[in-house]
Amino acid sequence: MTAIPLGVPRRLVEFTIDGKEARVPEGSTVLDACRAAGKDIPTLCHGDTLTPKNACRVCVVEVEGSRTLVPACSRKAEPGMTVHTDTERARHSRKVVLELLASSVDLSTTPQVAGWIKEYEAKPDRFGPEAARLNEAPKIDNDLYVRDYDKCILCYKCVDACGDQWQNTFAISVAGRGFDARIAVEHDAPLTDSACVYCGNCIEVCPTGALSFKSEFDMRAAGTWDESQQTETTTVCAYCGVGCNLTLHVQDNEIVKVTSPHDNPVTHGNLCIKGRFGYQHVQNRG
Amino acid sequence: MRKREPKTYTRLTHPLVRDSRDEPFRPASWDEALDRAARGLQRNRDAFGMFSCARATNEMNYVAQKFARVVMGTNNVDSCNRTCHAPSVAGLSAAFGSGGGTSSYEEIEHTDVIVMWGSNARFAHPIFFQHVLKGIRNGARMYAVDPRRTSTAEWAESWLGLNVGTDIPMAHAIGREIIHAGLANEAFIERATTGFEEYKALVEPWTLSLAEKVTGVPAAAIKDLAHAYARAERAQLCWTLGITEHHNGTDNVRALINLSLLTGHVGRYGAGLQPLRGQNNVQGGGDMGAIPNRLPGFQDILDPDIRLKFESAWDTVIQPHYGLNLTEMFEAMEEGTLRAVYCIGENPAQSEADSEQAVRRLKALDFLVVQDIFLTKTAELADVVLPATAGWAETDGTTTNSERRVQRVRKAVTPPGEAREDIDIICDLAARLGHDWKYADAEAVWNELRSVSPDHYGMTYHRLEEHQGIQWPCPSTDRLEPTYLHGRLWETDPAKRGRLAPFGLVQHDPPVDLTDDQYPIRLTTGRRLDSYNTGVQSGSFASPLRRGEYVELCPEDAERYGVVVGEEVQVTSRRGSVVAPVWIDPALRPGLAFMTMHFPDEVDTNQLTIEANCPIAGTAEFKASAIRIEKLPVATIVR
Numbered sequence: 001m002t003a004i005p006l007g008v009p010r011r012l013v014e015f016t017i018d019g020k021e022a023r024v025p026e027g028s029t030v031l032d033a034c035r036a037a038g039k040d041i042p043t044l045c046h047g048d049t050l051t052p053k054n055a056c057r058v059c060v061v062e063v064e065g066s067r068t069l070v071p072a073c074s075r076k077a078e079p080g081m082t083v084h085t086d087t088e089r090a091r092h093s094r095k096v097v098l099e100l101l102a103s104s105v106d107l108s109t110t111p112q113v114a115g116w117i118k119e120y121e122a123k124p125d126r127f128g129p130e131a132a133r134l135n136e137a138p139k140i141d142n143d144l145y146v147r148d149y150d151k152c153i154l155c156y157k158c159v160d161a162c163g164d165q166w167q168n169t170f171a172i173s174v175a176g177r178g179f180d181a182r183i184a185v186e187h188d189a190p191l192t193d194s195a196c197v198y199c200g201n202c203i204e205v206c207p208t209g210a211l212s213f214k215s216e217f218d219m220r221a222a223g224t225w226d227e228s229q230q231t232e233t234t235t236v237c238a239y240c241g242v243g244c245n246l247t248l249h250v251q252d253n254e255i256v257k258v259t260s261p262h263d264n265p266v267t268h269g270n271l272c273i274k275g276r277f278g279y280q281h282v283q284n285r286g
Numbered sequence: 287m288r289k290r291e292p293k294t295y296t297r298l299t300h301p302l303v304r305d306s307r308d309e310p311f312r313p314a315s316w317d318e319a320l321d322r323a324a325r326g327l328q329r330n331r332d333a334f335g336m337f338s339c340a341r342a343t344n345e346m347n348y349v350a351q352k353f354a355r356v357v358m359g360t361n362n363v364d365s366c367n368r369t370c371h372a373p374s375v376a377g378l379s380a381a382f383g384s385g386g387g388t389s390s391y392e393e394i395e396h397t398d399v400i401v402m403w404g405s406n407a408r409f410a411h412p413i414f415f416q417h418v419l420k421g422i423r424n425g426a427r428m429y430a431v432d433p434r435r436t437s438t439a440e441w442a443e444s445w446l447g448l449n450v451g452t453d454i455p456m457a458h459a460i461g462r463e464i465i466h467a468g469l470a471n472e473a474f475i476e477r478a479t480t481g482f483e484e485y486k487a488l489v490e491p492w493t494l495s496l497a498e499k500v501t502g503v504p505a506a507a508i509k510d511l512a513h514a515y516a517r518a519e520r521a522q523l524c525w526t527l528g529i530t531e532h533h534n535g536t537d538n539v540r541a542l543i544n545l546s547l548l549t550g551h552v553g554r555y556g557a558g559l560q561p562l563r564g565q566n567n568v569q570g571g572g573d574m575g576a577i578p579n580r581l582p583g584f585q586d587i588l589d590p591d592i593r594l595k596f597e598s599a600w601d602t603v604i605q606p607h608y609g610l611n612l613t614e615m616f617e618a619m620e621e622g623t624l625r626a627v628y629c630i631g632e633n634p635a636q637s638e639a640d641s642e643q644a645v646r647r648l649k650a651l652d653f654l655v656v657q658d659i660f661l662t663k664t665a666e667l668a669d670v671v672l673p674a675t676a677g678w679a680e681t682d683g684t685t686t687n688s689e690r691r692v693q694r695v696r697k698a699v700t701p702p703g704e705a706r707e708d709i710d711i712i713c714d715l716a717a718r719l720g721h722d723w724k725y726a727d728a729e730a731v732w733n734e735l736r737s738v739s740p741d742h743y744g745m746t747y748h749r750l751e752e753h754q755g756i757q758w759p760c761p762s763t764d765r766l767e768p769t770y771l772h773g774r775l776w777e778t779d780p781a782k783r784g785r786l787a788p789f790g791l792v793q794h795d796p797p798v799d800l801t802d803d804q805y806p807i808r809l810t811t812g813r814r815l816d817s818y819n820t821g822v823q824s825g826s827f828a829s830p831l832r833r834g835e836y837v838e839l840c841p842e843d844a845e846r847y848g849v850v851v852g853e854e855v856q857v858t859s860r861r862g863s864v865v866a867p868v869w870i871d872p873a874l875r876p877g878l879a880f881m882t883m884h885f886p887d888e889v890d891t892n893q894l895t896i897e898a899n900c901p902i903a904g905t906a907e908f909k910a911s912a913i914r915i916e917k918l919p920v921a922t923i924v925r
Contacts, residue, residue, distance in 0.1 A: 253700050
């Protein structure tokens with residue numbers, strides 16, 4: 001008997017991406033197929049452990065016969081569909097999305113986005129310095145993590161991770177509508193007066209650094225944060241018998257942040273307050 | 287609210303020694319400290335006990351138990367598994383011959399009924415509980431059986447708030463109801479179990495109405511749980527220390543296992559028994575033989591063939607009888623028959639029930655060597671203190687989790703000062719006592735273990751990496767076994783079915799520490815979300831949730847005693863007395879109070895708890911003490 005549940009056998013779906021035959025298991029998304037084919041499609045609101053939210057539209061591709069561009073992260077591959085990832089229309093749309101986001105949001109800590117802005121020749125500055133920004137100070141109301149909503153693109157990943165997809169704590173949600181929409185705890189209170197249990201699973205999925213470890217925030221402010229000097233080592237948490245995998249990010253022999261592998265069968269990228277933040281005792285070195 | 291700073295501990299960076307216990311420690315070289323440790327152990331060779339560490343790696347536990355058995359010639363080796371889940375191991379192995387949980391986390395996402403019994407997993411095992419929540423979102427119905435209406439119970443279809451220590455009446459009433467409703471799985475009982483008729487007679491008196499009287503849970507709720515569990519296609523029964531930390535913990539575990547035997551909810555995908563372990567490697571410590579009755583691979587010491595295998599592998603003679611467990615070792619200290627202890631990474635001075643007694647006994651030792659990362663309360667009593675590494679972040683190796691998954695632990699940071707890895711320290715000490723062990727690294731230890739433990743043979747470091755951990759048993763290097771245990775019970779061929787699972791014929795026995803006019807309140811203990819055990823590790827990070835130790839009462843009791851939140855009161859049991867501020871928790875019921883053991887330097891809760899031990903597993907009844915609450919002469923309301 002095999003220990004890996006095989007499930008119902010999945011058929012392979014055959015379709016075309018940029019003129020080449022693609023075959024992916026039934027249920028895969030266009031994005032899965034593109035990545036399997038080695039194509040780089042930019043994504044921001046897509047999370048590998050979350051249900052697609054279709055919020056940012058930066059991953060759009062063109063599907064023949066479809067009136068509108070389709071988000072690659074959520075559209076399931078269908079037999080015989082013809083996908084173009086790099087048409088003028090798709091590139092233009094991505095460019096505008098990047099311009100709108102980068103003009104209204106501080107993307108300075110968003111991985112890869114600088115490269116995409118260059119690749120798609122996006123010019124966020126063309127909207128001038130008056131482009132809508134929150135312009136508010138980062139919220140530092142506890143010693144574990146910081147909420148800097150100037151960096152928030154409203155992708156809802158944190159809300160989903162805190163809510164019914166993983167943590168089921170429901171400490172944060174979207175408050176306001178339209179231009180006033182923003183992520184907040186109930187009554188926009190400080191985190192310490194909310195339902196938050198400080199698991200940091202929202203930080204784990206945040207694509208822009210709007211949510212960050214206080215340790216990282218402080219080091220960035222001091223100019224000492226240097227990812228090139230950091231090692232990432234995956235080990236097992238020591239706080240209970242569940243056996244969560246922790247990836248320790250270490251700089252100068254100090255643990256500076258803790259994440260968890262998203263494909264891990266125990267955690268799926270999620271941790272609790274002890275695993276995520278309870279490492280300080282190791283480095284109370286006198 | 288008063289802001290209380292928890293005691294924080296600073297890492298030990300060099301060995302500490304002293305000539306007598308009245309003197310302060312002085313720093314020493316490794317050579318001097320190890321020489322002293324070797325002399326201290328040598329002169330007590332026939333009266334030695336090893337406290338191994340349920341938080342260190344499998345490799346370290348393997349070497350530690352080998353030190354006890356080969357260097358010191360004793361099976362007196364144990365760890366803090368004794369204070370938590372030893373009854374689970376004892377109960378499961380009595381029924382199935384193997385001491386691990388029978389199913390995997392992922393299976394609970396695909397089950398139909400989940401029973402969380404004496405387990406606040408939402409706080410104590412948050413990431414396991416995410417799998418439970420997936421199950422609930424997939425349509426499973428969850429039942430919470432717990433004296434407190436915990437944050438786990440908030441997710442339940444039904445909360446059965448039983449009186450502390452009435453788990454067996456509840457389980458027996460559920461069993462009786464299943465039998466009487468014709469819902470027992472007769473084919474499974476016939477094929478895979480023994481002792482059903484005796485069990486049926488045993489539970490017959492436990493009618494729903496009698497159970498309601500004893501447990502305090504409405505008969506209809508008990509009946510509902512019985513029917514839901516028995517009718518489910520797949521059901522999972524999970525428990526934590528609410529079941530095990532009783533003077534009859536093993537009996538409690540047996541009573542729960544009976545329900546799975548009655549319904550056939552074991553040995554199939556999605557149907558099983560899941561004790562949630564409290565330490566990262568409490569499963570592995572036992573698997574590695576760091577317990578007094580098993581050799582590595584959970585192999586019985588009393589089996590001469592097994593002993594012979596280890597004797598030839600280790601070139602030694604293994605004592606053909608069980609050693610003393612942690613509880614018995616403490617009793618032997620009292621009697622003077624145990625005079626030297628090598629304590630690695632444990633803090634029994636604060637974690638044992640009736641802590642005053644534990645400290646007195648440790649002080650009576652001729653020689654105590656403590657190996658830890660901090661100068662704990664236990665280390666403060668030692669003759670020699672050896673600075674070690676934090677297993678999970680500063681060493682390589684493996685640990686084994688609650689679903690029997692062996693996973694790689696990796697070194698991420700360099701330990702401070704002269705701190706050294708546990709295995710190196712033990713080997714240096716062994717060398718001074720005449721045993722020259724050479725292990726190049728943790729993997730070399732692991733490969734030695736693989737060679738003597740069939741259940742671990744197939745787990746090479748390479749495969750552990752490749753599969754993100756492998757669950758035991760794993761006898762083959764080219765195959766993986768099912769995620770659940772005991773599928774054999776469903777075989778039609780009796781030879782393949784193996785030993786049948788006996789029903790546990792266990793009787794109700796109420797908590798030892800009875801409530802009366804003088805001690806009218808039942809105190810139970812547990813964990814909080816952001817804290818861990820005696821707080822030595824978890825006290826250091828800046829948790830916004832931490833509020834220190836309180837005695838938690840229900841609103842009705844608080845009103846009755848005229849006390850308010852933050853007001854300090856005297857809490858007294860038959861063993862000791864502490865002062866603690868009051869917290870009011872509507873999840874409690876009249877007559878039930880709750881405390882944790884997370885802040886022993888503020889409020890030493892274990893001065894109140896009773897050392898009434900399970901005779902089979904040696905676990906103390908942390909969950910049931912009788913206390914009284916007294917207003918202090920001058921009510922000081924601190925804000």
